[in-house]
Amino acid sequence: MASYSTNEFKGGLKVMLDGDPCAIVENEFVKPGKGQAFNRVKLRNLMTGRVWERTFKSGESLEAADVLDLDMEYLYNDGEMWHFMKTDGSFEQYAVDKRALGDNEKWLKEQVAYTVTLWNDNPISVSPPNFIELEVTETDPGLKGDTAQGGSKPATLSSGAVVRVPLFINEGEVLKVDTRTGEYVSRA
Amino acid sequence: MDDWQPTASLATLRERARLLAEVRRFFAERDVLEVETPVLGHGGSTDVHLDSLSTPATTPAGQERLWLQTSPEFAMKRLLAAGSGPIFQLARCFRDGEVGSRHNLEFTMLEWYRPGFSLDALIDETEALIRTLLPAAGPRRRRRYRDLFRECLAVDPFTTPLDALRRLAGERGGLDMHDADRDGCLDLLMSLAIEPTLGREGIDVVVDYPASQAALARHATDAEGDRVAARFEVYVAGLELANGYDELVEAGEQAARFAADNAAREAAGKPAVAVDWRLIAALEAGMPEGSGVALGIDRLIQLALGKASLAEVMAFPAPRC
Numbered sequence: 001m002a003s004y005s006t007n008e009f010k011g012g013l014k015v016m017l018d019g020d021p022c023a024i025v026e027n028e029f030v031k032p033g034k035g036q037a038f039n040r041v042k043l044r045n046l047m048t049g050r051v052w053e054r055t056f057k058s059g060e061s062l063e064a065a066d067v068l069d070l071d072m073e074y075l076y077n078d079g080e081m082w083h084f085m086k087t088d089g090s091f092e093q094y095a096v097d098k099r100a101l102g103d104n105e106k107w108l109k110e111q112v113a114y115t116v117t118l119w120n121d122n123p124i125s126v127s128p129p130n131f132i133e134l135e136v137t138e139t140d141p142g143l144k145g146d147t148a149q150g151g152s153k154p155a156t157l158s159s160g161a162v163v164r165v166p167l168f169i170n171e172g173e174v175l176k177v178d179t180r181t182g183e184y185v186s187r188a
Numbered sequence: 189m190d191d192w193q194p195t196a197s198l199a200t201l202r203e204r205a206r207l208l209a210e211v212r213r214f215f216a217e218r219d220v221l222e223v224e225t226p227v228l229g230h231g232g233s234t235d236v237h238l239d240s241l242s243t244p245a246t247t248p249a250g251q252e253r254l255w256l257q258t259s260p261e262f263a264m265k266r267l268l269a270a271g272s273g274p275i276f277q278l279a280r281c282f283r284d285g286e287v288g289s290r291h292n293l294e295f296t297m298l299e300w301y302r303p304g305f306s307l308d309a310l311i312d313e314t315e316a317l318i319r320t321l322l323p324a325a326g327p328r329r330r331r332r333y334r335d336l337f338r339e340c341l342a343v344d345p346f347t348t349p350l351d352a353l354r355r356l357a358g359e360r361g362g363l364d365m366h367d368a369d370r371d372g373c374l375d376l377l378m379s380l381a382i383e384p385t386l387g388r389e390g391i392d393v394v395v396d397y398p399a400s401q402a403a404l405a406r407h408a409t410d411a412e413g414d415r416v417a418a419r420f421e422v423y424v425a426g427l428e429l430a431n432g433y434d435e436l437v438e439a440g441e442q443a444a445r446f447a448a449d450n451a452a453r454e455a456a457g458k459p460a461v462a463v464d465w466r467l468i469a470a471l472e473a474g475m476p477e478g479s480g481v482a483l484g485i486d487r488l489i490q491l492a493l494g495k496a497s498l499a500e501v502m503a504f505p506a507p508r509c
Contacts, residue, residue, distance in 0.1 A: 007285050029288030032383060033421050033431055034403050035375030036237050037286070038361070055361030055380065058285060 005061040006039040014046070014067035017054070021046045021065035021119045029058065046117060046124055049102075065119065072116045074108050082108065084116055084123070096123040104128055106161035107179050128179040133188040134158050135174050139165065155184075191508050195499040204501055207321055207489050208278065211298060214320050218313075220274040220300060225263030227280055228254040231464025234449035235403060237375075239284035240461055255462065256282040259482050260299050261404065262467040265435070268301055268478070269470035276300035278485065289497040290427060290487065293506040298485040303478035307418055307434045310479035311393055314422055314430055317483070318391060321492040325424060326390025332410070333397045336382050337374075345374050345398060346414045353377075371400050386423035394421045404442070405433035422483075429488055432481035439471035 004015060009027040016022070022043040031037040037058035044051050046067060056062075072084035072094065081095040082105070094116060098105075100123045107128040108114075115127040139155035152164040155175075163177055165184045174188040194201070212222065232240040232255030241256040257263075260279035267275055281297045298317075302310055315328050337345045343356060353373040358365040360380050365373060386392045396410045402417035410416045418434035436442055443463075450460040489501045499505045 007287065027288075029286065029291050030379040030383075031237070031286065031291070032375050032378040033397075033428060034235060034237060034401060035378065036372050038376060038379055040380070053362065055363050055376065057363070 002064040003061045004064055006041075006056050006058050009039065009041060014065040015043070015062040016065045017043060017045075017052070017062060020048075021067050021124070022052070023067075025051060031058075046119065049125070066121075067124075068118045069115050070118060071113050073113050074110055076110065077108075082126075084114065084126075087113055094118070094123050096126055100124050101126050104179075106159055107132055108159055109134060130178065130180055131176055131185065132159075132179055133174050133176050134161065136165070136169060136171050139169060139171055141170065194503040195505055195508065196501050196503055200493060200495070200501055201503060203493055204489050207492055208485070210320055211278070211317070211485070214317055215276045215300065218274070220276045220302075221272065223264065223267060223272070223275045223277050225260050225267070225277065225279070227257055227282075229257060229262065229464060230254065230462060231262060231467065232256075232461040233258040234446045234453065234461045234463060236449055236452040236456060236458070239286075239458070241282045241284050253462070258283050259297055261480070261482070262464045264299060264301055264480070265467055265475055266470040268303060269473050269475040274300070274302050287506050289499075292486070292498055292502060293509075295498075295502075296485050297482050298488075299480065299482040301435070301478060301480040303476035305479045307395075307420060307432065307479050310432050310481055311420055311422075314432060314481050314483065315391055315393075318422065318424065318429065318488065321488055322424065328391045328393060329389075330393050330395060331386075333394055333416075334410075334412075334414075336386075336394065337377070340382050340385065341377060343377075345370075346412075371398070374398070374401075383423065383428065384426045387425050387427065390424075392423040394423065395419070397421075402436075403433070404436050404445070406436050408434075420481075424488075424491055427487050427491065428484070429491075430481050430483035432479060434479050435475070435477070437471060437475045437477055439468050442471055443468050 004013060009024050011024060013024045014021060015024065022045050025042040025044055028040045030040055039056045039058055041056060042051055042053050071087045073087055075083040075085055081097055082101055084094050084096060086092045104126050109132060112132060116123050117125045134157040136155045137158050140153055151167045153167055154162050155165040155169060156162050163182055163184050176185040176188045178185050238258045240258055242253050245252055245254045259281050260277050264275060264277060277299050279297050279299060280294055282294045287293055319325055334345050337343050343353060350370055353370060354365045354368055357373040357376045361376050396416040397419050399407050399415035399417050402419060405417045405419035408416050408418040420432045421428055422430040446463045453460055486498050486501055490498055493501060495501055
């Protein structure tokens, strides 16, 4: 496997650290006066999503991580695994487990394309599109006369996510939701 | 692809030219002579933490390896030994591997030498130069290297046991420092914990570095009887701007330090660098005692123009050269 030296570190580079694949977020070269040089590096652990801050002696290197981000369409859940298919026309399918899917289970909708991150050809995470359109399956009926005047209520969407929506939203409506914040954007 | 374009705006480049003109006026008013010395030399910097670039060249002597300077120090000292009197230079310097928001592979050093000046007199003049470009800078503070460590980290760089320093450096940096030497630990702690706090309210001048970090400065003794380097560094807004020495003038000591540097380079798995024997010869002939300072003018211009990175004050930084 290739490796990268600190002077090749740049945002987005995928490397192995403590046995986990990581993406470099930021790399800063620091050197005091006449002294030894170091690199302060922020890395996102792709398994946990957590950001690590580490210092390396300049010239040290890290092994490259075989990590790929691919667009895949969500197909179905078989009770244990969630199945996705590459959108490149190859019809190649990948089964994603609960650990890799994490909290994003609540944003799954069939035929929508997600970014699936593969490490050594195994799915390790799934990212939903920033905005997604989902149907309201359950919410209290809107109160008469209380239309656009502020106020909100919880609504359960077809994917299982619960979001705060304005009082005038009814069951059966399709909403546009921001998956990054989990907030209602508009009626679709 | 638009990476043919400069990273500094043309308006910034005009401001840069104006500031460089002010620097030249500053020295003209003080009767300090502007000089130009070669970028290439038969000898290079042996400093274990500086990596020099070199190039094969065809000269009257045949095929030779010439070194690109990491600072114009050696050639300028030869001029001093030749009787030049006070001199300054805006010199292009090269340091391999140094690229980042505050470093560039090649950069411009403002370096000047003052025969007969004490370190304190040169600190005053360095402050005056900085205030010429940064008129709004706050007050000057003089900070001892060891006091900074005591206040920021509750350790003493001279007396705290090495194991304790290794542990602290490892914790702060999140890396393995168990086989690091004392200076390695101090460098890391200085970079991560102390530097960012310096120059936040004005101009901070750090003095009394450990003797092991003297480079080409004389040794001295501090108030607590420890050997220190007669050297200062100037910080503004967390940026290291200048590095000044009470210059070493003894040829024998200089030759010994070059040899020790190259031994340390070899131990660290780095190639040895050819020693500048003409500098040694110049010191033997006699260089006047005095002080000299090297100031990263790109960084000072960055601060003067309120920019966030070196790239904003350079036409074409390394990635676009």
